[in-house]
Amino acid sequence: MPTNAVIKLADIHKIYRTGEVDVHAVRGVSLDIQPGEFVAIMGSSGSGKSTLMNMIGCLDRPTNGNYFLDGLDVSTLDRDARAKIRNDKIGFVFQGFNLLSRTTALENVEMPMLYNHQRVPAHEQKERAQKSLELVGLAQRADHKPNQLSGGQQQRVAIARALVNQPSLLLADEPTGNLDSQTSIEIMGVFQKLNDAGITIIMVTHELDVARYTKRMIILRDGKIVTDENVADRLNAEHELKNLKLAQEAVKLA
Amino acid sequence: MKFFAPFKLAGRALRRNKMRSLLTMLGVIIGVGSVIASVSITTGATKQVEDKVASLGQNIVTVFSGNFSSGGMRGGWGSAPTLTVEDSRAIKNEVANVVAVSPEVRDRAQILANGLNWNTQILGESPDYPQIRDWDIASGGMFTEGDVRGLSKVAIIGKTVVDQLFINDDPIGQTLIVRNIPFKVVGVLESKGFNLFGQDQDDVVVIPYTSHMRRITSRNFVNSIMVQAASKDTINQVQADINTLLLDRHKSAEPDFTVRSQLELMQMATSTSRIMSVLLGAIASVSLIVGGIGIMNIMLVSVTERTREIGIRMAVGARGRDILIQFLIEAVTLSAFGGILGIALGMGAAKITSHFTGWPTLTPFAWIGIACISSAAIGIVSGFYPAWKASRLDPIEALRYE
Incomplete structure (x- = not known):
């Protein structure tokens, strides 16, 4: 049943069989995400949002149900095949940035291309990584190492790394969880810009403020979708950033 | 993953922890170094003995006469009068694959020439002697079969005798007095140096065995008979045939002589250094294994430390195989570098040993190859388990690892 949806989940279940009690983390989630969408998946801890995220990211397999990514059923693939899918079609952004320490920003961005099936020549790797860094506004910091970058800059490097293989899907797991509010808005601005350019983004968050920068909000509870609606009063990061600066200046003036 | 990429990754990972990498390598460096040093020293020693x-x-096959014993005192090989010139003739005529024979009569005497005197060994030999001993004549020539038959008073002399008695003049044609009998020097032997037992082989006067037996010592028997076999392959056959022939000729149930071949001597002489090389090799191998365990240990630590990195790599598309190769190559790089440095260290240690002790050392090329291969193999063996462990990590768990 392939459609043009980037993601099609059909009655997805995930059951962890650990010890005596089975943990039913996801209980029948069906979901279509079209190209160009910007979706926030929300829920309290234990709602199954991380488990769902891992399955969408092909890090894990559903116990039951089917998952079509770009029209391809990926729910039955083995480890190696899923690794290839992750490499080709999915870009990850994590809460803790997960950059390789003592490795320059450029080399961090180049890293996914090491595992491409089609060999990318070294100079092209460099070009693509540099372009990716430009996209997130960090072209001048290419040779800096993570410990020489601020949290917001590190997260931008992580986004550049996620984009370098031109994935169908950008997956962000609490991308602003470790950042202050201003930097969070900046990062959301980066996501909004990328989304405007046509990139499909799915983001897991528990902060309503952050979710309001997306276009569609899905709320999970006890492994089921309880809310799935478009964001009514969507925030614009550029606009919010301006407001914040004005507010800060006002405080200083006072 | 591309071919060179894992090497680049490994190099980067190892450079990140320079001190740790170096210390890990040290195990292999010392292991390979001690293997190479011990092999060099024992090979040098063996080679020296073989040369001697x-x-x-x-x-050469040598026949010694039986041991002489009287009243509980035993004389040792060559002391009893059991071998004769006829025996040596029989060997030459009846044993196959014999190319040269020289009956040998030994004695020490004071010799005089040029108003100087010197105590030296007087050997009675046949004209085959220089050929058997592979000993060239430096000047003049060897005495002949005619000299043997005629009991000629001719002699060839060694380098040491020349140095002692004929300091400034050419010894050829000069007269040498042995036990009041004048001998004419007809040849000078090339210098051969010290033998296996530390004796100066050049301190010698060689005269026809007949002259020795009749004019100097008045004996009817010879001390030993030197026989040259046609080739290395016929030595054993010649040895056995001589044994049979002499038993038959001497009509005795118990042999009153001993036949020794150069092969046996070679084996006896090198047996010590062979045992040493096995012993040293075993000790060195143990240190190599210890080095391997060190690598495995550090790789296990490294895998645990870099669990998160492994998770990130897997998340962006690295397969288990890619991770396995990455860690395996890191281990092999460590051990191979250690191996190369170890070879250098071992050869250096051998050179230094050689310099201070005067022992000759020799590093066989085969062993350099063996050291390279075995150090790489140690990397693979000791790196495999940690690398395999890394490749089996679950990316979700690995990403969550603190």
């Missing part, structure tokens, strides 16, 4: 044995001559 080879300096006795080529493909």
